[in-house]
Amino acid sequence: MSYPQLQKLILGLTAVTIFNSSAAWAQPMAGSDPFARLTQAELGLGAFRSANGTPSANYWQQQVDYDIDVSLMPEQQRLEASAVVHYHNRSPDTLNNLFFALDHDALKGASAAEFRLLASGEAARPVAVARNQKTTGFAIESVQRADGGTLGWNVSDTLLHIRLPHPLESGEKIALSMQWSLPLTDKQATTVRSGYETLDDGKRIFVAAQWFPRAVAYTDYAGWQLKPFLQQGEFSTEFGRYRVRITAPENFVIAASGQLRNPKEVLDRQQFLQWKSDSTEERWIVNEALANLKRRQTTEESKQWFFTGEQLRDFAFSASASFHWQIKRDSKGRRLQLFYPREAASLWSKFGLPAIDHTLQVFDEATVPLPLETISVVNAAGIGMEYPGLATIATRPERMENTREPSTEASEPLPPWDALTKYDFIGSIIHEVGHNYLPMAINTDEREWAWLDEGLVSFIEYRAEHAWEANFDVIYGEPRSVAGYMASQAHQPIMTSADSLDRKIANAYNKTASVLNMLRHLVLSPEDFDQALRRFAVDWQGKRPTPGDFFRAMESSTGTDLSWFWRNWFFDAASIDFSVLALMENGTTLPQRSIDQPEPAALAYTAGSISRFVVDQQPDLADTYTKTLIPTEASERIETPLPAPTEHSRWYQLTIANSGLGLLPVPIRLTTASGRAYRLQVPAQTWMRTEEGKLSLQLPLPEHESLSGICIDPLWLTPDTDRSNNCIEMDPS
Incomplete structure (x- = not known):
């Protein structure tokens, strides 16, 4: 999920001791x-999961297929829908119950999510009022067997609980x-993520997300994922085949997950030719003139749009008469x-499609080529969000009044957006489209581990954004940017x-x-690293990895024991503060003084x-706002x-x-003293020799050389919490 950039900049803090998220991870750490x-x-x-980070031969996951008919009723701001759901039990277990997520029920007054909101301070008051001004949440009219047989069911918080009249054995299915x-x-x-603007x-622009009862995950590692939807931990769903028919007013345009299957029925001839074209050139199906015409129209006629998708973990759509x-x-x-x-229009028409194209190139290379036919x-307005083949982003062109970038001439015309808006838009596209890889193709459990999709996407996003232009305002991924968070008791x-x-953005993303x-x-x-990540993506595409699978995959592919790294940086709330304490030659402490450490360019441009x-x-x-890359002294030194x-x-x-x-x-x-610079990297295992947090190293130099300065982490590759004690020079006095 993406938040407006100003929110991203507030990388917050919270305190906690070592925390393990479920019984499987609650064991003592050696x-x-x-x-x-x-x-x-x-x-x-x-x-069901191997010791080398791949699915075992007996790995399994459930399959849930959906055939849905839905009508959008704009005047009433309501959806009316029906579905036939085929649940395939591919687990080795016998199931007596099924559970489906009703995430919109989190808006109801008595929900756990509502009380979580009310516990968040005075800012929650207008949100709570808005949520309770009208009926919210699902109105389930019937749940039965597709053959007409009755089923027992009830709703508890954000879960629909179905009691099966007969056990569903391993290998069986029920409609x-x-x-x-x-x-x-x-x-x-x-x-919220779903609704209208x-x-x-x-x-109005309508966004239908989490709009149908979605089968919650039943997994080998935790059974049913029964945590209520609290608006923060996102989704844990099953892959399935989708057949979705959406009825909307005739002048509406529909964007949806999956592939449009009846284009000739909903587009005119010219639009169909543009839609079908294989051209890599940008073109319009609904241009500005036609969009303005549709926007002015009123009609009682309707159209039905038909979409399908294979092996999707969710389905969302958006509809409006105002769409270009x-x-x-x-x-x-x-x-x-x-x-x-x-x-x-001005911002989106210039940067939108190139940003999607760039994202796919970067993520294809970093993980596995995305198998989707359509990415929209x-x-x-509101919270940006990702769904299979479909993302929503709120950014529109805006510029602070009477502001001008320092580098621009007073006579140079400014675009209708400022630099922050531009980078927020392109960055949001990179992030949300990137989610088509994780968790849409590689189906991580977002309700349990936010980092396994948000963090991996933000990590690849870091490279994609820096590769757009040299001065891109990148938010996530620079180790120096998390030093303050890691130094705090809120970490x-x-x-x-x-x-x-407590601060999802600071932790799971950055x-x-x-x-x-x-x-x-x-x-x-x-x-x-890159080879290991690609291997992990290939092995887990279409499956559901856990953090342990990722850890083992990275170790197996690189041939490196990384247990110490996972303990420190994933299971613990660790921090570092390196410092130079002393320099001696022949038993004599040499005079020295601390010096400022020049800030290097971003890691993306150095290492x-x-x-x-x-x-x-x-x-x-x-x-x-585009600038060229200017190397710094710290990164230029040979x-x-x-x-x-x-x-x-x-x-x-x-x-x-x-x-x-x-x-x-x-x-x-x-x-x-001769001006030469040498580099060395002390392995982490060397800290086994530490005494009271201090480590003494014997350093050999050529006999004709004398040390004039020492600097720890000159490229700022670490989240060092205090850099004032990292660099020294010899004091000639």
């Missing part, structure tokens, strides 16, 4: 040895028939689509259960992305070596590895310390 190997039991890996209606609420006023002229509809194919033949009102992004472990995260960048650049290598940008390949995407010792080496003893409890390799730069 005493006090931080380098002890994590066991299968500690990682929650049972008989259910359901009917329901669902009122849609104002998305902004109620702060009212534009200035009274026209812009389209192109990418190099793999996938259909990329934008749906937005005229209020968003919709502009609607939580990444493995904290999603609903228990901390996870930053920690994975540390793993890629400081512990492993980009080549080894990450990004130097080519989207705007270089497509200059028309540059605007007045370094060579510290030479091996010889009998003529000049020896120094360097004492360093770590005031935090975290473990990481220590990157060090040594400079000499």
